[in-house]
Amino acid sequence: xAVAVSILPSQQLAVLNEAYRKAVARRRWRTLLAxxxxxxxxxxxxxxxxxxxxxxxxxxxxxxGYFDRIFTLDDGHxxxxxxxxxxxxxxxxxxxxxxxxxxxYVGTLAGMLVAxxxxxxxxxxxxxxxxxxxxxxxxxxxxxxxxxxxxxxxFVIAFGLGPVAGVxxxxxxxxGALGKLFAEVVENADMKPVEGVRATGAxxxxxxxxxxxxxxMAGFSSYTLLRFEINVREASVMGFVGAGGIGQELVVAxxxxxxSDVSAILVMIVVTVYLIDIATGxxxxxxxxxEPRT
Amino acid sequence: xxxxxxxxxxxxxxxxxxxxxRPMSARVATPVVLFVALAVFVFGLVDLDFSxxxxxxxxxxxxxxxxxxxxxxxxxSLPIYLQALGETLSIAVLGTTLAACVAFPVSLLAARNVIxxxxxxxxxxxxxxxxxxxxxxxxxxxxxxxVGLGPFAGVxxxxxxxxGALGKLFSEAMEGADRKQVEGVRAAGGxxxHEIRFGLLPQVLPVIAGQVLYFIESNTRSATIIGIVGAGGIGLQLAEQxxxxxxxxxxxxILMILVAVAAIDWISGKLRFAIIGxxxxx
Numbered sequence: 001x002a003v004a005v006s007i008l009p010s011q012q013l014a015v016l017n018e019a020y021r022k023a024v025a026r027r028r029w030r031t032l033l034a035x036x037x038x039x040x041x042x043x044x045x046x047x048x049x050x051x052x053x054x055x056x057x058x059x060x061x062x063x064x065g066y067f068d069r070i071f072t073l074d075d076g077h078x079x080x081x082x083x084x085x086x087x088x089x090x091x092x093x094x095x096x097x098x099x100x101x102x103x104x105y106v107g108t109l110a111g112m113l114v115a116x117x118x119x120x121x122x123x124x125x126x127x128x129x130x131x132x133x134x135x136x137x138x139x140x141x142x143x144x145x146x147x148x149x150x151x152x153x154x155f156v157i158a159f160g161l162g163p164v165a166g167v168x169x170x171x172x173x174x175x176g177a178l179g180k181l182f183a184e185v186v187e188n189a190d191m192k193p194v195e196g197v198r199a200t201g202a203x204x205x206x207x208x209x210x211x212x213x214x215x216x217m218a219g220f221s222s223y224t225l226l227r228f229e230i231n232v233r234e235a236s237v238m239g240f241v242g243a244g245g246i247g248q249e250l251v252v253a254x255x256x257x258x259x260s261d262v263s264a265i266l267v268m269i270v271v272t273v274y275l276i277d278i279a280t281g282x283x284x285x286x287x288x289x290x291e292p293r294t
Numbered sequence: 295x296x297x298x299x300x301x302x303x304x305x306x307x308x309x310x311x312x313x314x315x316r317p318m319s320a321r322v323a324t325p326v327v328l329f330v331a332l333a334v335f336v337f338g339l340v341d342l343d344f345s346x347x348x349x350x351x352x353x354x355x356x357x358x359x360x361x362x363x364x365x366x367x368x369x370x371s372l373p374i375y376l377q378a379l380g381e382t383l384s385i386a387v388l389g390t391t392l393a394a395c396v397a398f399p400v401s402l403l404a405a406r407n408v409i410x411x412x413x414x415x416x417x418x419x420x421x422x423x424x425x426x427x428x429x430x431x432x433x434x435x436x437x438x439x440x441v442g443l444g445p446f447a448g449v450x451x452x453x454x455x456x457x458g459a460l461g462k463l464f465s466e467a468m469e470g471a472d473r474k475q476v477e478g479v480r481a482a483g484g485x486x487x488h489e490i491r492f493g494l495l496p497q498v499l500p501v502i503a504g505q506v507l508y509f510i511e512s513n514t515r516s517a518t519i520i521g522i523v524g525a526g527g528i529g530l531q532l533a534e535q536x537x538x539x540x541x542x543x544x545x546x547x548i549l550m551i552l553v554a555v556a557a558i559d560w561i562s563g564k565l566r567f568a569i570i571g572x573x574x575x576x
Contacts, residue, residue, distance in 0.1 A: 048384030049445040062440040106338035147519045153536045159352035163342040237431040254435045273427035
C-alpha cells in the first residue's frame with residue numbers, strides 16, 4: 001500500500017525543527033541538572049556513611065569466603081554431604097521456628113483487632129467527629145512509623161525477656177500499619193447502604209456493622225494475610241533483642257562463629273518464609289478469587 | 295407482584311434456592327474458620343506465657359517508662375544524634391541506589407518479554423525470593439562479619455536485601471510494559487539492545503524511578519533499626535540509650551526518627567509526583 005507522504009516547505013520545516021530542538025534541549029538540561037543533583041546527594045551520602053570502596057575491595061573476598069565457610073562443616077566437608085550433621089539441632093530449631101510463627105500469628109491477630117476497632121474512627125467517611133479522627137490517625141501513624149524492633153527493645157524492658165515482648169511489639173506495629181490500610185478500604189466503601197441503614201434510625205454502631213462491614217471484610221482479611229507474611233519475617237529477627245523466636249539462636253550462631261549452624265538456621269528461615277508465602281497466597285486465591293499478587 | 299403485597303415465602307424459596315438452602319459446608323465454613331483462628335490465638339497466648347498478672351505488671355512498668363520519657367530531652371548529645379541521623383539517611387539513599395543499579399540489569403534476565411526462555415528467569419526469580427526471605431537485620435549481621443562494624447555494613451545490608459525486592463518489582467514492571475513500542479523498534483530494524491533501550495526503557499523508567507523513591511522512603515525506616523545490631527546510624531544510639539535506661543533521650547531519638555521519616559515522605563512524595571504524575575505506583 002503506497003501512501004504519499006507530503007513534506008512541508010523548507011521554511012515551515014525549519015521553524016518546526018527549531019522548536020523541536022529547543023524542547024528537547026530544555027528537557028535534556030533538566031535531566032542533566034537532576035542527575036547532577038542526585039550525584040551530589042550520593043557523594044554527600046557516601047561521605048556520611050563512611051563508604052570506603054577500598055574496604056569493600058579488600059574484604060569482598062571475605063563475603064564470598066563467609067558463604068564458603070557457612071556451607072562447610074567442622075570436618076571440612078560441604079554441608080550437604082552430611083545433612084544430619086548439618087541440621088544437628090533440627091529439633092530445637094523447629095521448635096523455635098514454631099514459636100516464631102506463633103509470635104507472628106498472635107501479634108498479627110492482636111494488631112488486627114486493634115486496627116479493626118480503630119479504623120472506623122480514622123476513616124474520613126465514618127468518623128464520628130473530626131477531633132476523634134485526628135487523634136486516632138496520629139496515634140496510628142506513630143505506631144506505624146516506630147519500627148517493630150524498637151517497640152521490642154522497650155517492651156523487653158517493661159515485660160521481661162521472652163516472646164511476650166515480641167508479640168506485643170508486632171501487635172503494636174501491625175495495628176498502625178493495618179489501621180491505615182483498613183481506613184483506606186473503608187474510605188473506598190459505598191456510602192449508600194449507610195444512608196439506607198441510617199434512614200431506619202440505626203445508631204452509628206449499627207451503621208458500621210450492617211452497612212460498612214459487609215463491604216470491607218474481604219479487603220480487611222486480604223491485608224491481614226499480607227501482614228502476616230511480613231510479620232513472619234519480622235518475628236524471625238525479634239530474637240536479636242531478646243524478644244523470642246529463632247532470632248536468638250541465629251544471633252548466637254553468628255556472633256560465636258558456629259558457621260554451619262548459621263547456614264542451617266538461615267535455610268530453615270527461608271524455607272519457612274517460602275511456605276508461608278505460598279500458603280497465604282493460596283488462601284487469598286481461595287478467598288478472593290485469583291488476583292494478581294503485588 | 296404488586297408493590298405492598300406480601301411475597302409468599304414458599305415462592306421465594308423455590309425461586310432462590312441458593313439463598314435459602316445453602317449447602318451445609320458453606321454455612322459451617324465461617325464459624326469453623328473463626329473458631330480455629332481463635333483457638334490458635336488462645337493456644338498462642340498460653341504457650342507464649344501471657345498471664346494477666348504479667349501483663350498488668352508490664353503495663354504498669356510501661357506507664358512508668360512513659361512518664362519518665364517526658365519531656366524529651368537530648369541532654370548534651372544533640373550534635374551526635376544529628377550526625378547519626380545524617381548517617382541513617384545516607385545509608386538509606388546509598389543502599390537503595392546501589393540496589394537499584396545492580397537489580398536493574400539482573401531484572402532484565404527475569405522479565406518474560408525480554409528473555410523468553412525460562413533458563414535465566416527461573417533461577418533469577420528464586421534468587422530474588424531467597425534474598426527477600428532474609429530480613430535486612432540478618433544481612434546486616436552477615437555484613438558486619440565481613441566489613442566490620444559501622445555504617446558501611448548497613449549500606450551493604452540494605453543494598454542486598456533491596457536487591458531482591460527491587461529486582462522482583464522491576465521485572466514485573468517490565469512484563470507489564472506495552473509490546474507495541476518494542477515491535478515498532480524491531481520493525482524499524484533495531485536489534486535486541488535497541489528494543490530495550492528505545493522500546494522498553496522509556497516505558498518502565500518512570501515506574502522504576504517511582505519505586506526507587508518509595509524504597510528510599512521505606513529504607514529510612516529500615517536504616518533506623520540496623521544500628522541495633524551495630525551497623526551504624528541512629529539505631530545504634532537508640533539501642534544504647536534504651537539499654538542504659540535514659541528514657542528522655544530515647545523519646546527524643548524516637549521523635550527525631552518520626553520527624554525525619556515524615557520529612558522524607560513529604561520530599562519523595564513531591565518528587566514522585568514530579569516524575570510520574572498522578573499515576574499510582576504499584
